[in-house]
Amino acid sequence: MAIEISNRLGLANVKSDFIHTAGRKLEDIHERLLELEAKGEVKVIHVKEENKAIEAETLLGWKKKVPTNKLWHHKSCGQCGNIPGYPVSLLWFMNQMGLEYVDERNQTSCTAWNYHGSGTSNPVGLAAVAVRNWHRAYELGLFPLFHCATTFGDYKEMRNLLVENKELRDEVRRIMHKIGRELVIPEYIVHYSEWVHVMRFEIAKLKKYDLSNIIATVHPACHTYKMIPEDCIYDKDIYAGKRTAVSTGVMLALGAQVADYSTWYDCCGFGFRHILTEREASRSFVMDRKIRPMVREAHSDVCITQDTGCTTTLDKNQWIGKAMGYTEQVPVMADVMFAALACGADVFKIVQLQWHTTDWRPLCEKIGIDWKKSEEEYNAYLEELKAGGKTINLYEYPKS
Amino acid sequence: MEYDENGVSIVPAELKKEIFEEARKDFRYEEYVRGCLNCGVCTGGCPPHRFFDFSPRIVLQKMKSKDPELIWTMMDEYVWACFQCFTCAMICPFLNSPGGVIAILREIAVRRGFESAKKVLKPYSRVLLKLTAYGNQLSPDMIQPDFFPDWGPHIGYASTDLAVKRKAIPMPTLQVTNLAWDVAPETMKELYDIFDEAGVFKIIESVDPSLYEIIQDIVDDVRSS
Amino acid sequence: MSENILVIGGGPAGLNAAVMLSELGVNVTLVERDSFLGGNPKKFKYKFLFPDMQPADNVIGELIKKTESADNIKVYYSSEVSDFKENGKKFDAVIKSTSGSETKTFDSVIVATGFEHFDPARDAKYSYQLFDDVIDIKDLERMMGENNFVRPSNGKPPKKVAFILCVGSRDRHVGNQYCSRVCCTVSVKQAIEMREHFPDCEAYIFYMDIRTYGFFEDLYWKAMEEHDVQIVKGRIAEITSGPDNTVVCKGEDTLLRGPFEIPFDMVVLASGMEGGSQSPEISSKLGIELDEHGFLKPENVTLSPFKSNKPGVFLAGACTGPKAISDSITEGAAAAMNAYTYAVKNR
Numbered sequence: 001m002a003i004e005i006s007n008r009l010g011l012a013n014v015k016s017d018f019i020h021t022a023g024r025k026l027e028d029i030h031e032r033l034l035e036l037e038a039k040g041e042v043k044v045i046h047v048k049e050e051n052k053a054i055e056a057e058t059l060l061g062w063k064k065k066v067p068t069n070k071l072w073h074h075k076s077c078g079q080c081g082n083i084p085g086y087p088v089s090l091l092w093f094m095n096q097m098g099l100e101y102v103d104e105r106n107q108t109s110c111t112a113w114n115y116h117g118s119g120t121s122n123p124v125g126l127a128a129v130a131v132r133n134w135h136r137a138y139e140l141g142l143f144p145l146f147h148c149a150t151t152f153g154d155y156k157e158m159r160n161l162l163v164e165n166k167e168l169r170d171e172v173r174r175i176m177h178k179i180g181r182e183l184v185i186p187e188y189i190v191h192y193s194e195w196v197h198v199m200r201f202e203i204a205k206l207k208k209y210d211l212s213n214i215i216a217t218v219h220p221a222c223h224t225y226k227m228i229p230e231d232c233i234y235d236k237d238i239y240a241g242k243r244t245a246v247s248t249g250v251m252l253a254l255g256a257q258v259a260d261y262s263t264w265y266d267c268c269g270f271g272f273r274h275i276l277t278e279r280e281a282s283r284s285f286v287m288d289r290k291i292r293p294m295v296r297e298a299h300s301d302v303c304i305t306q307d308t309g310c311t312t313t314l315d316k317n318q319w320i321g322k323a324m325g326y327t328e329q330v331p332v333m334a335d336v337m338f339a340a341l342a343c344g345a346d347v348f349k350i351v352q353l354q355w356h357t358t359d360w361r362p363l364c365e366k367i368g369i370d371w372k373k374s375e376e377e378y379n380a381y382l383e384e385l386k387a388g389g390k391t392i393n394l395y396e397y398p399k400s
Numbered sequence: 401m402e403y404d405e406n407g408v409s410i411v412p413a414e415l416k417k418e419i420f421e422e423a424r425k426d427f428r429y430e431e432y433v434r435g436c437l438n439c440g441v442c443t444g445g446c447p448p449h450r451f452f453d454f455s456p457r458i459v460l461q462k463m464k465s466k467d468p469e470l471i472w473t474m475m476d477e478y479v480w481a482c483f484q485c486f487t488c489a490m491i492c493p494f495l496n497s498p499g500g501v502i503a504i505l506r507e508i509a510v511r512r513g514f515e516s517a518k519k520v521l522k523p524y525s526r527v528l529l530k531l532t533a534y535g536n537q538l539s540p541d542m543i544q545p546d547f548f549p550d551w552g553p554h555i556g557y558a559s560t561d562l563a564v565k566r567k568a569i570p571m572p573t574l575q576v577t578n579l580a581w582d583v584a585p586e587t588m589k590e591l592y593d594i595f596d597e598a599g600v601f602k603i604i605e606s607v608d609p610s611l612y613e614i615i616q617d618i619v620d621d622v623r624s625s
Numbered sequence: 626m627s628e629n630i631l632v633i634g635g636g637p638a639g640l641n642a643a644v645m646l647s648e649l650g651v652n653v654t655l656v657e658r659d660s661f662l663g664g665n666p667k668k669f670k671y672k673f674l675f676p677d678m679q680p681a682d683n684v685i686g687e688l689i690k691k692t693e694s695a696d697n698i699k700v701y702y703s704s705e706v707s708d709f710k711e712n713g714k715k716f717d718a719v720i721k722s723t724s725g726s727e728t729k730t731f732d733s734v735i736v737a738t739g740f741e742h743f744d745p746a747r748d749a750k751y752s753y754q755l756f757d758d759v760i761d762i763k764d765l766e767r768m769m770g771e772n773n774f775v776r777p778s779n780g781k782p783p784k785k786v787a788f789i790l791c792v793g794s795r796d797r798h799v800g801n802q803y804c805s806r807v808c809c810t811v812s813v814k815q816a817i818e819m820r821e822h823f824p825d826c827e828a829y830i831f832y833m834d835i836r837t838y839g840f841f842e843d844l845y846w847k848a849m850e851e852h853d854v855q856i857v858k859g860r861i862a863e864i865t866s867g868p869d870n871t872v873v874c875k876g877e878d879t880l881l882r883g884p885f886e887i888p889f890d891m892v893v894l895a896s897g898m899e900g901g902s903q904s905p906e907i908s909s910k911l912g913i914e915l916d917e918h919g920f921l922k923p924e925n926v927t928l929s930p931f932k933s934n935k936p937g938v939f940l941a942g943a944c945t946g947p948k949a950i951s952d953s954i955t956e957g958a959a960a961a962m963n964a965y966t967y968a969v970k971n972r
Contacts, residue, residue, distance in 0.1 A: 008866045016754040018746045059749065075573070077530075077537030081580035084569045091571060103573055105584035108535030108591050114600075116484035118521050118528060119506030120607060123428070125598035129535075132590055153486070165427060175597045179590045222485035229490050240746075240755040260866040262873050262886070267447045271483035277523040279550060281451055289447070297868070319552030349570065357554045378568070385564050394570040437795070439833040443884070444862035444876035450884055457877065491750060491862055493796040 008298055009215070012248050012258035016240035028062065029231075032163050033185055041169065042162075045138050045186040054198035056233045059244075064233065066190055066198045067145075071101040072137035076148030077109035078308040085333075085352030086311065087147055089340035090192055091394045092350050093199070096206060096343070101145075104397045106136050110146075112154035117272035123161060127168060128175045130158040135181040145192055149307035152191040153227030159185055160228065191224055193246040193306040194233055196336050200253035208344035209367045211256040216338070217300040217330070218248050218258060219290060219314060221307030222267045247306045247335040254342050259298035263289045268310040275313055286317040287326045295328035302363050303332045318358045331360035347371045348378035416468035419475065419512075423463075423504050432500035436460045442488035442498055454481035456488040456498030463501055471505075476516035479505045513606040525611050532604060533618040534583055535591045540566055541577045588622050627652045627697070628968040631718055631731040633706060633907065636664020637950045638942025639737030640688035641957030642964070647695040649965055654729060655692065655700045656720055658903075662689045662700065664739050666950065669763040670770035674950060675814040676841050684950065709911050714937060714971040732968030733937045735960045736911065736921065737953075740943035741901030743793030743801070745894045751792060752864040753894060756872050758783075759864060761792065761894040762811050769818060776891055778870060783826055783890035786819060787874050788812045789861050790832045794897030794947075803918050805897030805947040810841040812895045813848045820852040829855040829887070831876060859885070864892065898947040913938055920946045931960040937971075939964045 037044045047053045051067030079086045114121040137144040173183040225232040225244040235245035269285025294300040305311040315332035364371040402410040442456040462470040482502040489497035509517040543558045573581040605612040628651045635657035643653045663685045671681040704722035745753035757778040794805040816828040837845040848854040859876040867873035867888035900919035908915040913933040916922035921944045924932040941960035942953035
């Protein structure tokens, strides 16, 4: 039936009866991977019973099993130094739910910065780095969960290249043997936002605040849904199945309003190279193509992201916009960070918004979160730590 | 490289041909370059097209032309304008990947140590260093007002009491200041072996020899630890 | 004794085949899956037909009238061929309808099972089903036919409408690399129709190539010169929400403007034609070949486009590929001639 899209609200809630089907003549990499395994060509990290997987549907109607337990955290190299509340919020949820995971020092960046940013890598190098990290999860008997969208995109691509090219497999296997590892490939490449998506109703059960007056705009990360798009989650009850469902799904489950804006499909302006070497391009892009439409068209209270680079770029570049007369501002945070706030996680100790540049305090006040109290407690905590106090950790890794 | 009176590089036709052949021989090429009917979908959705002289449709058309002269025109600034967002690859009705072609061409420019590549990657060296020498990237101590003045005064938040602020993060892996997370030396050594075997160090040497020296010093230190 | 010929499908091709055979004195059995005759033009209430804008009812209605009034055409509505066997040079078919099953022997068979409109919901980038004001050519044809040309979102008349060509055609994402042949002309026709009846409403057509082949090109010129239809070369990349409840079409004007983002009140998708689910069904039931595009495969696409690979089974209309109504009617006659010849030879 007709839906009034006034103010662009309600669009995310449009449902359809549509069932996705694979029109595109694409090989199902998952099937081919299992064939290679049967031939003894590769080892596969399978989704096991203990991973408590929840099934989701992808763009082409394929089923993707998203493991929710016994996970190996593959952290993001752009996230941990800069947006620490991002991984912390995720671990916080897993603790709330009593799920098992490992977060350790034996992990490298996917190094895809050197792929997309500078061209200072090659497919053999990228694939070998991917397999090294996958193998680490494999030897611990865990399923890897990737925090970064670029890692997610790169690893999907590397998995496809490895499945399709024997020469690449042989070369990577040779390198793995050199470092005492094996050629393993996970059955599914899973992004943390997919974990959040399939767990969204569990997350919503922990909700502490009414969010019905919060208008969110979602910025989907290019490397989650534009690279290997057939492997991304679409849901017929979210945007009628026409746009990727992750991030929007959890916002709806939490009872927030999600508004559309005219530049939804645009990237954030990060550009890999540009954010470092042509910063004015990134800045203009952020303000012209993302922040301004989000605020002017959608009256957004918060911009919800699902990746490292987007969160950084969209958050950090609003301040300089003022110099050019761009007065629009909107706080930026990842879906899992907003969800943690909504579920009562501490603004400073867990969500760590103090590192963010664009003012997020009005958002907290609108939700009803007492950030001042949280700030006082945090400052006192810092003093304790300075005096030699011990950190209250969410997780203690096994010292190796 | 030689230059004419207008400062334009004089490049022999042979080299241009070689570069095209090098791109075409890449094992990803066949998958990235198929047919193109100039429908404009890729460029219509291309984010940098709105800010730069860059069009994925033109990238594809130039590759399809098989004209080394036309392909050469993209090897300097042009390839570096792409955002690598892969919007073009997602929406091309014929399953081309102009963004993928750009990745191939950039790798060639870097491997061959083009001046334009060196210039464009100069401000990138800090990230390149962290990534290659430590398997990591944006470390907390890199986020300083000197480097990011346009990110506003709040960037200074990371300048004071950084160690204790990092210590307050309830994830042990993150309680460091010189790395995004604390990567184990044994893990770094594995990464170096991979970079040696895959020729990644060699690529960096060709585009930034002095950075390569610094990286190798770190690599030697870690390896001997 | 007269020949018995089975015609499967009561659209333009099947109807004309039945009428021609009936005039030759053949006993025709017409099996139609719907409860009415006329095929897609009737089902989706096509109003005017290109190139001369004559009312669709003048054409389809005429064929239906002739069929219904012929003594030697037996029409089975809401029916299907549930079983099919060769019997020497003849064929035994079980016709299943609401009144039960009946087995009959036929001298030859004409398959005219037609096409299905591409469902634009299958291609996520067009946001069909997401925005109410994104419709397709069959939806518009029905709106025009019912004199109800308004924006589905608010019931108000649109002031600016975009037509997007090649939806579900020439697109590997949905598995259809072929051109659907008629959508360009249908869209140009619809734009003219819209401009004639609603002169305040602007019309834009976004195209990759305009394939108003042959004399259909007259319509293309007419749209440009007499009806001021804006024709822009560039396929649409994205559809999002725009100001004042509009939908924004984004793309590259590959010839003139470069990147554009234009808000519209309504977007009409020129959905192409597909073999539909009936093509593989009839292919396996009758033992005739299916081609790589999902349509039925003629024995020789140039020499005998109306013959299947099975002697005695003939093909007519859009079941062998996208085509205009006039072509389907022509093929109905050609298949009738061939089916009749086969029947007489093997009597």
